[in-house]
Amino acid sequence: MKISISKERIFKSSILFFTITAFILSALLFTSCSDSEGVEMSDDTSLIESIDVAAKTTVAVTDLPTATATIFTEDLADSYAESAFLANGLGYKVSIATDNDSRQEKTSEIFFSLDGRKLTDTNERRKKRRHKCFDFVYPIDFIMPDATSITLTSKDDWTLIREWYDTNPDETTRPDLVFPVDVTLEDGTTQTLIDRDELDTVKDSCKKGKDKRKCFKLVLPVSFTMEDASVIEVNERSDFKLLREWRKANPDATVKPALNYPVDIEYKDGTTATINNETEKHAAKDAC
Structure with missing residues (x-):
C-alpha cells in the first residue's frame, strides 16, 4: 500500500520543525548570555572588593x-x-x-x-x-579660569571642558557654571534655577530622597539689577538667557544679579504670595 504525503504537508512540517528549533536555540542563547553576564558581574564584584582592600x-x-x-x-x-x-x-x-x-x-x-x-x-x-538628580536643559555655559566661556550644547560636549584643562595642565581652578539654568527633574517637570543656592537646595532634596521641585517659583515678569547697574527684564522663561549672556560678556563679575522687589511667588501647591525683600524671600524658603 502506498502512502501519499502531499508537498504542502511536508512544507508545513518543515516550517514547524525549523520554528521550534529556532525557538530552542534562541532560548539557549539567551540563557547562556544571561548566565555569562551574571558570572561576569559576580567576578567584577569580587575583583573590585579585592582591589579595594589590597595594598596599592x-x-x-x-x-x-x-x-x-x-x-x-x-x-x-x-x-x-x-x-x-x-x-x-x-x-x-x-x-x-x-x-x-x-x-x-x-x-x-x-x-x-x-x-x-x-x-x-x-x-x-x-x-x-x-546618580543624576536632574538633567540639564542644553545649552549651558561655563566661565573658564582664563575668563573665556565654553558652551555645551549636548551631554557629549562635556569633553570640551576636559580638553581645556588638558591644554592648560597647570590650572587647578575649576570652571563656573553660568546661571540661570533650566533643569528637567525625574518627574518630567522643568525648573529654572536662578543661582547656586537653588541648585544646592535641589541636590540636597535629592540626597534626602525628598521632592526635588523648588519650594516656589517667581511669577513673571520680574527684573534684575546687574553688577554694572543695568537692569534686565524677564518677561517669560526664555528671557532668563539674557542673564547668562550678560554673565558671559562680564566674566569677571563677582556680584550675583539682584532681584528687584516686590515680586510675586507661586508655591508648589499653586498658592501665591508677595515678597517685598530678601529677608521675606528667605523666610518663605524656610517656611517650606
Missing part, C-alpha cells in the same frame, strides 16, 4: 591603560580622573571628579581591570554618588 601604589593618571580613555568619552564624559592607584596583579582604583552639578556628588571612585576594562560596580554608595 599611586600611579600617574596618564599611566593608566589606554583602554580606560574610552569610558571618559562615553559614560563618564562629564568626569575626569584625579588620582589612580594600582593593586598589583589585580587592577586599578581611580578617584574621579566632575563639574556636572546634576550628579549627586562631585567625587566618586571607579575600578578597572589590569587591561583597562571598566569593572561593573554594584556598590550602592558609589552608584548613589554618581
